[in-house]
Amino acid sequence: MDVKEALYMSRGEGENSYAKNSKFTQKVASITKPIIENSVHTLFSKGFHLSKLLNAADLGCSAGPTTFSVMKTVKETVEKECKELNCQTPELQFYLNDLPGNDFNSLFKGLSIFCDQTQGASFYAVGVPGSFHGRLFPRNALHFAHSSYSAHWLSQVPKGLTSTEGLPLNKGKIYISTTSPPVVREAYRTQFQEDFSMFLKSRSEEMVPDGCMVLILHGRQSADPLDKESCWVWELLAEAIADMISQGLVVEEKLDSFNVPYYTPSLEEVQHIVEEEGSFAIERLETFALEFLLDKEEKETKGEKLAKGIRSYTESLILYHFGEEILEKLFQKLTHIVVEDLAKESMNGVPEFRKIQRGQMKRKFLLERSKRL
Numbered sequence: 001m002d003v004k005e006a007l008y009m010s011r012g013e014g015e016n017s018y019a020k021n022s023k024f025t026q027k028v029a030s031i032t033k034p035i036i037e038n039s040v041h042t043l044f045s046k047g048f049h050l051s052k053l054l055n056a057a058d059l060g061c062s063a064g065p066t067t068f069s070v071m072k073t074v075k076e077t078v079e080k081e082c083k084e085l086n087c088q089t090p091e092l093q094f095y096l097n098d099l100p101g102n103d104f105n106s107l108f109k110g111l112s113i114f115c116d117q118t119q120g121a122s123f124y125a126v127g128v129p130g131s132f133h134g135r136l137f138p139r140n141a142l143h144f145a146h147s148s149y150s151a152h153w154l155s156q157v158p159k160g161l162t163s164t165e166g167l168p169l170n171k172g173k174i175y176i177s178t179t180s181p182p183v184v185r186e187a188y189r190t191q192f193q194e195d196f197s198m199f200l201k202s203r204s205e206e207m208v209p210d211g212c213m214v215l216i217l218h219g220r221q222s223a224d225p226l227d228k229e230s231c232w233v234w235e236l237l238a239e240a241i242a243d244m245i246s247q248g249l250v251v252e253e254k255l256d257s258f259n260v261p262y263y264t265p266s267l268e269e270v271q272h273i274v275e276e277e278g279s280f281a282i283e284r285l286e287t288f289a290l291e292f293l294l295d296k297e298e299k300e301t302k303g304e305k306l307a308k309g310i311r312s313y314t315e316s317l318i319l320y321h322f323g324e325e326i327l328e329k330l331f332q333k334l335t336h337i338v339v340e341d342l343a344k345e346s347m348n349g350v351p352e353f354r355k356i357q358r359g360q361m362k363r364k365f366l367l368e369r370s371k372r373l
Helices: 025-047 065-085 105-119 182-206 228-246 253-258 269-279 300-322 323-344
Strands: 051-061 092-097 123-129 142-148 207-218 282-289 351-357
Touching: 025 065, 025 142, 025 207, 025 300, 051 065, 065 092, 065 105, 065 123, 065 142, 065 228, 092 105, 105 253, 123 182, 123 323, 182 207, 182 269, 228 253, 228 300, 300 323
Parallel strands: 051 092, 051 142, 092 123, 142 207
Antiparallel strands: 207 351, 282 351
């Protein structure tokens, strides 16, 4: 699978689009808004108010309300800081990054509306197609970087998921599961370690000294990668694909060769990679649990909404690997499976957020650029 080509959130503004089914990530953005505000405040506490331009990047921005809420938070916080310091407000440059398949057309349409409705400090925005697993910007260009629900996507399907004879090692599954041999778990962990280390290294070269970065990842609270919180969605999707096989709509080999480029890390894994890579130091690192849906909703309504949400970020991968013919039947089956599973128990999503900064350490929680670089 060519992840750069295959991965994108569902385009447009239709019923199954990411724009219409991103309530969960909007909720995450609301919860983490104070972290962004504090990061901008930290920039100004280090003398940034003397600058005339602030360069901010949103990595894996997709296209939807969350993108513009982050821009709005940064802009309003800069204006507030400048007012309190009685200094001139800098111009703002926003770099909106995602893979080339992202719906940049919808993004730019929404951006046009956002610009027309927004007053205050001058700001500019530009789309930056490309993978954040490598360099995207010139050296020492960024003051602030943000990424929400993106850095857990891998640059490629992990290496080593087939035997020396070319046989699939993760047969019948599309992610780590209880039936996966240990080599599968290790392949995913290794791929995430390589990708996240490259992500950090690339950003460290692009950010100015004392620049800040806020990362929000889908993580797990348990040290065990087989914990249900990190495997649940992929188990249900694999079950739905298996049903397509039983109906003769998909050949078994297609399922056996499909592995998602995704990894749900633990807090300890992320901390270890940050410390080992060495470009940043940690200011704040924590996990929080968040309900996918409202308790007051009926199980069937919950299941339908959750299945639409899953479809909004998995449809492109299904389309790339299995073709368009099975899409509707597959996600109808997935909805049925999700509704049945929700009737059994309530599921929590467990995102993690990380705040990263560069410079010299001032207090024990700070995640900043280390002295060795």
